[in-house]
Amino acid sequence: MSNITNDPDEVLNEIAEKANVFEGKEAIRAILREIFLSGTIGTKSLSRKIKMPIPTIAAIRKELEKVNLISREKKGAILTKRGLIFVNDVLGINYLESHSCKKCDSTGLALPHEAEKLIAKQRIFSERRPKPQTEIDQAFGRPITAIRRAYLMLENNDLEGREILLIGDDDFTSLAIAQLKTNAKITVLDIDTRLLKVIKEISEENNFHINCVTHDLRKSLAEDLTNRFDVVLTDPPYTIPGLELFLSRAIQGLKDESGRKIYLAYAHRPPKIQLEVQNSLTKLGLAIQQLIPGFNLYEGAEMHGNTTYISILSTTDSSKSLITLDFSGKIYTGELNPTIREYQCKNGHITEVGLTLETKNIEVLKEKGCPVCGDTEEFIRISRRKV
Amino acid sequence: MSNITNDPDEVLNEIAEKANVFEGKEAIRAILREIFLSGTIGTKSLSRKIKMPIPTIAAIRKELEKVNLISREKKGAILTKRGLIFVNDVLGINYLESHSCKKCDSTGLALPHEAEKLIAKQRIFSERRPKPQTEIDQAFGRPITAIRRAYLMLENNDLEGREILLIGDDDFTSLAIAQLKTNAKITVLDIDTRLLKVIKEISEENNFHINCVTHDLRKSLAEDLTNRFDVVLTDPPYTIPGLELFLSRAIQGLKDESGRKIYLAYAHRPPKIQLEVQNSLTKLGLAIQQLIPGFNLYEGAEMHGNTTYISILSTTDSSKSLITLDFSGKIYTGELNPTIREYQCKNGHITEVGLTLETKNIEVLKEKGCPVCGDTEEFIRISRRKV
Numbered sequence: 050m051s052n053i054t055n056d057p058d059e060v061l062n063e064i065a066e067k068a069n070v071f072e073g074k075e076a077i078r079a080i081l082r083e084i085f086l087s088g089t090i091g092t093k094s095l096s097r098k099i100k101m102p103i104p105t106i107a108a109i110r111k112e113l114e115k116v117n118l119i120s121r122e123k124k125g126a127i128l129t130k131r132g133l134i135f136v137n138d139v140l141g142i143n144y145l146e147s148h149s150c151k152k153c154d155s156t157g158l159a160l161p162h163e164a165e166k167l168i169a170k171q172r173i174f175s176e177r178r179p180k181p182q183t184e185i186d187q188a189f190g191r192p193i194t195a196i197r198r199a200y201l202m203l204e205n206n207d208l209e210g211r212e213i214l215l216i217g218d219d220d221f222t223s224l225a226i227a228q229l230k231t232n233a234k235i236t237v238l239d240i241d242t243r244l245l246k247v248i249k250e251i252s253e254e255n256n257f258h259i260n261c262v263t264h265d266l267r268k269s270l271a272e273d274l275t276n277r278f279d280v281v282l283t284d285p286p287y288t289i290p291g292l293e294l295f296l297s298r299a300i301q302g303l304k305d306e307s308g309r310k311i312y313l314a315y316a317h318r319p320p321k322i323q324l325e326v327q328n329s330l331t332k333l334g335l336a337i338q339q340l341i342p343g344f345n346l347y348e349g350a351e352m353h354g355n356t357t358y359i360s361i362l363s364t365t366d367s368s369k370s371l372i373t374l375d376f377s378g379k380i381y382t383g384e385l386n387p388t389i390r391e392y393q394c395k396n397g398h399i400t401e402v403g404l405t406l407e408t409k410n411i412e413v414l415k416e417k418g419c420p421v422c423g424d425t426e427e428f429i430r431i432s433r434r435k436v
Numbered sequence: 437m438s439n440i441t442n443d444p445d446e447v448l449n450e451i452a453e454k455a456n457v458f459e460g461k462e463a464i465r466a467i468l469r470e471i472f473l474s475g476t477i478g479t480k481s482l483s484r485k486i487k488m489p490i491p492t493i494a495a496i497r498k499e500l501e502k503v504n505l506i507s508r509e510k511k512g513a514i515l516t517k518r519g520l521i522f523v524n525d526v527l528g529i530n531y532l533e534s535h536s537c538k539k540c541d542s543t544g545l546a547l548p549h550e551a552e553k554l555i556a557k558q559r560i561f562s563e564r565r566p567k568p569q570t571e572i573d574q575a576f577g578r579p580i581t582a583i584r585r586a587y588l589m590l591e592n593n594d595l596e597g598r599e600i601l602l603i604g605d606d607d608f609t610s611l612a613i614a615q616l617k618t619n620a621k622i623t624v625l626d627i628d629t630r631l632l633k634v635i636k637e638i639s640e641e642n643n644f645h646i647n648c649v650t651h652d653l654r655k656s657l658a659e660d661l662t663n664r665f666d667v668v669l670t671d672p673p674y675t676i677p678g679l680e681l682f683l684s685r686a687i688q689g690l691k692d693e694s695g696r697k698i699y700l701a702y703a704h705r706p707p708k709i710q711l712e713v714q715n716s717l718t719k720l721g722l723a724i725q726q727l728i729p730g731f732n733l734y735e736g737a738e739m740h741g742n743t744t745y746i747s748i749l750s751t752t753d754s755s756k757s758l759i760t761l762d763f764s765g766k767i768y769t770g771e772l773n774p775t776i777r778e779y780q781c782k783n784g785h786i787t788e789v790g791l792t793l794e795t796k797n798i799e800v801l802k803e804k805g806c807p808v809c810g811d812t813e814e815f816i817r818i819s820r821r822k823v
Contacts, residue, residue, distance in 0.1 A: 057597075075695050082593050141597030141619045148548060148591050150540035157542035157728070159535055204535050206469050210444075210528030232528045308462050308707055320695055320750035323723035331718050336710035340727040340747075341544070360727075363707035 057139045064116065068108040069433075072319055076101060078140060080109055084119060084126050085136045086147055091125035096354040100317040100343060103354060104390070104411070104430035111429070156344050158201055167228045168192050174224050174251050179243040181219065183409050186286040186381050187241070190220030191346045198282060198312065198345075198359070199225040205361070207280045207310055208233045214274070214302045216266065216283035216295050219244055220345075227257035236260040236274070238298075266294060267376045270301045278302045284314035284345070284357070291380035293329050296362075297372035300333065305369055311335065311362040314345045317354070334368035337361075387436040392428040394419035400428075405436055444526045451503065455495040456820075459706055463488060465527060467496055471506060471513050472523045473534055478512035483741040487704040487730060490741060491777070491798070491817030498816070543731050545588055554615045555579050561611050561638050566630040568606065570796050573673040573768050574628070577607030578733045585669060585699065585732075585746070586612040592748070594667045594697055595620045601661070601689045603653065603670035603682050606631055607732075614644035623647040623661070625685070653681060654763045657688045665689045671701035671732070671744070678767035680716050683749075684759035687720065692756055698722065698749040701732045704741070721755035724748075774823040779815040781806035787815075792823055 061074035070076050076099065083098050084090055092110060096103045110126055113119040118132035128136060136142050149155045171192035181187035199222065202208045209231045215223050218237045226235055237259060239245050245261040252259040262274070281302055285295030296311065303309040315326060330337065337360050344359040379385050383404030392414060393399050398421040402408045408417065411428060418425040448461035457463050463486065470485050471477055479497065483490045497513055500506040505519035515523060523529050536542045558579035568574035586609065589595045596618045602610050605624045613622055624646060626632050632648040639646040649661070668689055672682035683698065690696040702713060717724065724747055731746040766772050770791030779801060780786050785808040789795045795804065798815060805812040 073693070073695065079593055142593075144590060144596060144616075144618060146548065148546055148587055150537060150544050150546040152539035152546065153537035153542075153544070155540075155544035157537050157540065157544050159537040159539065161533065161535060200535055203531060206466055206529075209531060229531075231531060306460075308460065320723040320725075320752045323725065323750070324718065324721060324752050327714065327723055328718050331711065331715050334711060336707040336714055337724055337727055338707075338710065339729050339745075340724055342726050358726075363710070365707045365711050 057135075060135070060139075064109065064112045067115075068105070068112040070105060070109060072101065076105075077109060077113075080106070081113070081118065081128070081132070081136050081140065082142050084128055085133070085142060086145065087125075089122050089124040089127045093355070095126070097343070097346075097356050099354070100356060101354050104433075106354075107429055154343075156197065156201075156341055158197065158204060160197070160200055164196055164200065167225070168196050170228060171196055171221065171225055174221055177247050177251070178219070178221065179241075179247070182241065184381065184383050184404060185240065186288075186291070186383075187219045189348045190222070190284070191348055192225075194345045194347070195220050195222040195225035196228075198222050199229050201344075201359070202226070202280065202282070202312065203229060203231065205310075207312075211279040212236070212277060214238070214278040214281045214299070216281055216298050216302070217285065218248065220284060221248065222282055223248060223259050224251055224257065227252065227255070227259060234258075234260075236262065236278070238262050238264040238266065238270075238274075240265050266298050267380070269374050270298060275301055276303070276305045278309075279304065280310050280312070282312040282314075286381050287316040287318075288380060288382055288385045289325055289329055290376075290378055290385065291382075292326060293333065294373055294376050294380055296329070296333050296335065297374075297376075300335075300364060300368045300372050303364060307364060307366045307368075309364045310338075311364070313360050313362055314357050315360065316357050317342065330362060333371050334365040335362040336365060338363050388433055389436055390430050390434075391432040393431050394422060394424040395427045396422045396424055398422055398424075399431065403436065444522075447522070447526075451496065451499045454502075455492070455499040457492060457496060459488065463492075464496060464500075467493070468500070468505065468515070468519070468523050468527065469529050471515055472520070472529060473532065476509050476511040476514045480742070482513070484730070484733075484743050486741070487743060488741050491820075493741070494816050495818075541730075543584065543588075543728055545584065545591060547583070547587055551583055551587065554612070555583050557615060558582055558608065558612055561608055564634050564638070565606070565608065566628075566634070569628065571768065571770050571791060572627065573675075573678070573770075574606045576735045577609070577671070578735055579612075581732045581734070582607050582609040582612035583615075585609050585701075586616050588731075588746070589613070589667065589669070589699065590616060590618065592697075594699075598666040599623070599664060601625070601665040601668045601686070603668060603685050603689070604672065605635065607671060608635065609669055610635060610646050611638055611644065614639065614642070614646060621645075621647075623649065623665070625649050625651040625653065625657075625661075627652050653685050654767070656761050657685060662688055663690070663692045665696075666691065667697050667699070669699040669701075673768050674703040674705075675767060675769055675772045676712055676716055677763075677765055677772065678769075679713060680720065681760055681763050681767055683716070683720050683722065684761075684763075687722075687751060687755045687759050690751060694751060694753045694755075696751045697725075698751070700747050700749055701744050702747065703744050704729065717749060720758050721752040722749040723752060725750050775820055776823055777817055778819040780818050781809060781811040782814045783809045783811055785809055785811075786818065790823065 061077045064077045096106045119126045153159045212234045215237045223237045249261045281299040283295045299311045340360040342358045343356045345357045387405045389403035448464045483493045506513045540546045599621045602624045610624045636648045668686040670682045686698045727747040729745045730743045732744045774792045776790040
């Protein structure tokens with residue numbers, strides 16, 4: 050790519066191909082624009098803004114550096130002179146201001162002053178969470194995520210006077226809801242007894258009255274949990290069978306009425322996969338009423354750039370008849386789409402990580418350090434393959 | 437309904453039935469909650485907040501008055517003492533604050549200071565619009581609607597350096613985009629030559645370079661408009677065939693690449709109908725990336741409570757192969773779902789309105805006045821039936 054005044058699509062496509070980016074040239078354009086808007090920006094912030102995984106962003110940055118469109122500064126990536134010409138004159142991007150709402154972080158929901166206190170308390174609760182079991186797709190939401198969800202439900206008339214079911218709760222959303230001190234009745238189902246034990250303890254310490262039930266969601270709900278709830282919230286495994294199973298349980302738990310709501314957290318995925326998600330929802334008679342990108346934030350979750358969307362779904366008359374009952378198939382990412390990624394430490398040593406290997410993910414690798422030199426600082430993903 | 441301490445569902449259901457509300461008891465609960473939050477609130481504001489048509493809201497208000505849960509004040513509806521007990525103690529709704537973001541009107545998009553000027557200018561442009569032809573589902577967006585859409589596209593990297601197609605433009609969104617003075621290239625297709633003439637005139641007066649093409653969207657796009665655009669915006673007829681047709685034209689006009697975006701404005705509808713919309717999108721290989729309720733505001737549009745949502749859709753590899761080509765069926769609301777509504781003026785005279793009648797809608801009736809007494813002030817919808 051010697052001549053940046055060529056067809057810009059060609060330039061962007063070339064970078065996308067070299068960085069092995071499924072999302073193609075638009076992802077490269079979006080990243081260049083974001084760097085232009087920010088002045089300098091780190092990989093983590095880029096990942097959150099563009100809603101793509103950190104390793105992918107890192108790979109793109111590397112390619113952009115190679116062709117001298119960006120350079121690396123202390124605070125992150127910055128456009129070179131050549132990069133600035135490409136963005137301004139060739140791509141035609143000149144507008145410098147962002148109009149995403151800072152007041153509500155573009156969620157449409159402005160947290161009140163007292164939310165700070167609730168977030169602080171939620172942080173203390175969260176510190177008692179056991180280590181996430183990545184094999185069952187646990188990835189812990191940040192304290193603000195649970196608090197945001199609770200306020201969103203309150204705002205939408207889905208907390209007060211409601212019976213609420215959480216299908217899985219590694220994010221401790223139940224505790225955030227309880228913190229709002231409405232008269233909502235809360236039930237949590239989870240397969241992980243370690244998590245339930247902590248929720249139960251905190252609930253008792255704080256007089257929250259959260260009902261905790263150990264349940265493998267592959268099994269149908271018990272009768273006393275069926276046709277009972279007003280609202281469900283779930284952040285299921287980001288696989289189609291996992292999604293359909295968790296949503297089936299959600300529908301089972303809800304009252305047998307059209308218009309009952311499900312709050313669904315799900316990963317930002319390329320259009321083709323989001324279309325599969327949409328197809329699953331349609332198959333279950335669930336209508337999307339709202340979809341807020343970037344609503345949920347997570348503690349270092351390599352897979353989805355630390356953020357997922359929340360969507361509000363409505364049941365229809367047909368939903369109850371369309372669900373999956375007992376299920377014995379695979380639902381977790383590691384079972385369905387196991388991948389092996391190669392990471393290179395700053396000294397050039399390569400380590401493989403993956404759910405099927407000893408080092409299950411980049412977080413574990415960073416904690417243990419490079420097996421050769423012990424480096425824990427900087428790892429770049431250099432390849433990714435299906436097992 | 438003598439005893440409000442009965443099962444609240446029963447109370448709410450009874451009101452929903454009497455007011456003939458398809459959406460059922462949850463709509464009644466939402467309205468009571470909104471009145472509680474607001475203190476007093478007028479029918480129009482209620483309609484916008486609850487996203488239900490004004491006549492439906494008016495009918496519910498009437499039923500709530502009858503059972504002495506609300507009363508009528510100058511500024512609108514207010515809870516009676518009995519209503520307050522029902523809301524607080526029986527429904528369990530006590531939280532008085534709303535956390536919807538005032539800064540961005542819950543759109544996630546904070547308009548900059550200078551947007552005020554653009555809105556003012558857009559208002560001057562809009563005054564030159566010819567009368568809406570309700571037979572072809574025209575309903576004019578308010579000036580802020582077009583400006584919001586333009587900023588949303590700018591924010592999302594969909595204006596600068598882009599070729600943009602507007603499939604129908606009775607909202608004058610093309611002029612709002614042009615007002616932002618980016619290098620975006622704008623093409624407008626519409627069947628209404630009156631509208632195109634005004635857009636063309638304003639474009640020439642302001643040096644906007646908007647390309648206007650008269651086109652009946654039932655016909656396939658000309659070759660020079662096919663596979664050409666980066667982004668499409670459309671606010672189609674709110675019927676399934678109308679939606680599928682306009683989206684087919686959108687896909688035809690877009691470049692043949694996965695991930696091209698369509699901005700779709702569509703009415704808030706009950707879950708069952710929103711599910712049909714979703715099914716149409718899925719059939720066309722379009723993935724919903726974002727859905728912002730209440731984003732678009734309209735000049736007095738009886739049918740959908742003055743507001744619609746905007747959703748951002750992404751094409752996938754299969755979209756191009758799934759579209760409708762030439763189409764000769766019905767697409768407009770008046771052709772597909774003609775209804776006749778009876779309105780009563782304050783003196784008790786009843787007038788029928790409907791697209792198949794002389795008085796096509798409530799706006800026309802208000803303008804002409806009651807045929808018996810000439811009253812133009814207050815009309816209550818008392819019935820609605822399919823033709």
